[in-house]
Amino acid sequence: MEMQGEPRHAGMLAGFPAVAGSLDAAPEAPATAAEDFGHLISRRPLAVLRPGSAHDVAAAVRWAARHRMPLAARGQGHSVYGRAQVEGGLVVDMSSLGAVRAVEPDRVVVDAGATWQSVLDATLPHRLTPPVLTDYLGLSVGGTISAGGIGGMTFRRGFQSCNVIELEVVTGSGDLVTCSTMRHPELFDAVRAGLGQFGIITRAVLPLVPAPEQIRLHTLTYRDAPTMTADQRRLLTMDGIDYLEGAIRPHSSGWQHVIEVAVGLPGDGGVPAGLSDDQAQAESADMSYLDLFRRLSQLENQLRSTGAWRHPHPWLNSFLPDSTTDAVIVELLRTLDPLELGEYGRILVYPFLPAHARTPLLRLPEDDVAFLVNLVRFPKNDPSLANDLVEANRVVYDRVRAAGGRSYPVSAVALTQADWKDHFGPAWPAVLDAKDRFDPRHLLSPGQEMFPPR
Known part of the structure; x- marks a missing residue:
């Protein structure tokens, strides 16, 4: 095993198993792992393991279980509320297993x-x-x-x-x-x-x-949210569509409502008929399949160049049933200041069919159609404002629950165990059973604050 740096508490790492990767307790490694993309929560681990194999991960978990040390796996550090952090424990940096x-x-x-x-x-x-x-x-x-x-x-x-x-x-x-x-x-x-x-x-x-080599991306503009979501429901049932999203963005006139629809080429590549968008503002662009998904990389580069990538990101993600989506969005737009989203922020609105989901612990609304509604905020770099927006997220979260919705639990909102129990609903007994069966000491991912340690 390669041990990097001088441990802050060397005795606590005594007997750590030999691994093909490296264990880093130098101050800069735990400091880096104490932060994430959200820059809202900071929890400093004791050390960071960069595994060289899955066997390194297994050995580290067994060691942590013996010492009752909490442990969290970290991928690209893109959590927004400390979910992959652990105070005084071990972070496993999975980016070293990236083949x-x-x-x-x-x-x-x-x-x-x-x-x-x-x-x-x-x-x-x-x-x-x-x-x-x-x-x-x-x-x-x-x-x-x-x-x-x-x-x-x-x-x-x-x-x-x-x-x-x-x-x-x-x-x-x-x-x-x-x-x-x-x-x-x-x-x-x-x-x-x-x-x-x-x-x-x-x-x-x-x-x-x-994968299609080329796609045609249509950007359709709408006068309001209900008209936009009505067309999204129509598009859900239409053939020949490969990609469907929507967003509400701050605009000089208040809000701009858009749907993005991509169709693979060859083919006629046309916009489906019978939609209610403002046809004078419709835009179409041909691009490669890869370029369709590289668009946010361009935004990332721009935000990194200005330093805004490291600003707080108090994002909120939720799933709403079709029956209440329009009412919740309209209320959001009535009460939300566009400045809270920031220049690059938006409200994402994606329709989907819950029946297509085959993941038991993914909790979704019970309607035949549901919508992802995300507040993607890039506010100015003000910790006080960021904390205020996290508190505002709780108000929206409660509104979503009252409307029959569910949290997509990658959000900047504090959840109690009672909240988690409500979130999982009838699946909660299975969650408890799985925790006791697969993580009996309750050591994994403490940043979710779902279970107290044992």
Whole structure:
């Protein structure tokens, strides 16, 4: 084992097992792992493990279990509220396990720390793609499968956690287990959208589907949110559409409502008929399939160049039933100051069909149609404002629950165990059982604040 730096508390790391990777207790490593993309919560770990293999992860978890030390896996550090942090414990930096192992005609084998960008870079030369991609490809495979993973193809193909063939997982007891719908299905169902509570995903086998080389992206503009969502419902049932999203953005006139629809080429590539958008403002652009998903990388580069990438990000993510979506959005727009979102902020509005979701712990509204509604904020760099917006998130969260909605629990909002119990609803007994079975000492992912340590 390579030990980097001088541990702050060397005695606490005594007897740490030999690993192929490295254990870093130098001050800068725990300091880096104490922060995330949200820059709202800071919890400093004792040390950071960069594993060289899944066996390193298993050995570290077994050691942590013996010493009752909390442990959290960290992918690309894109959490917004300390979910992958751990005070005084061990952070496992999964980015060191980032290889794409094999691309086959119908699947790809990938380490959990790999980004979706690296997966796509490996599969597109074969004209193949994972069925669902997130808008931002800099997220890790293990991280989004652990949360759910949603994007512009979810309306047709479900979530990323629903599109998994097999997983390799280290449980909270330190066992290295391969699981699927046929092998250890209880673990497979627990770790997908399990928020890191029951095991650490170390490798994934993902399905692949044909990828179009070129797509035509239509941007449609609407006068208000109900007109926009009405057309999104129509588009859900139309054939020939490969990608469907929507957003409400701050505008000089107040708010701008847009839908993005992509269709694969060759084909007529036209806008579906019978929609209610402002046709004079409609825009269309042809681009490669890869460029469709690189658009946020351009925004990232711009934000990094100005330093805004490191500002607080008090984001809120939620799922709303079709029956109450319009009312909640209209109320949000009535009470929300566009300045709170910032120059680059927006409200994302994606329709999808809950019936396509095949992930038991992914809690969704009960309507036949549901909407993702996300407050993506890039406010000015003011910690006081950021804290105020986190408090405002709680008000919106409660409004969503009252409207029959669910949290997409990757948000900047503090949740109590009572909140988690309400979130999982009838699945809560299964959550309790899985925690006791797969993480009996309750050591994994304490940043979720779902379970007290034992």
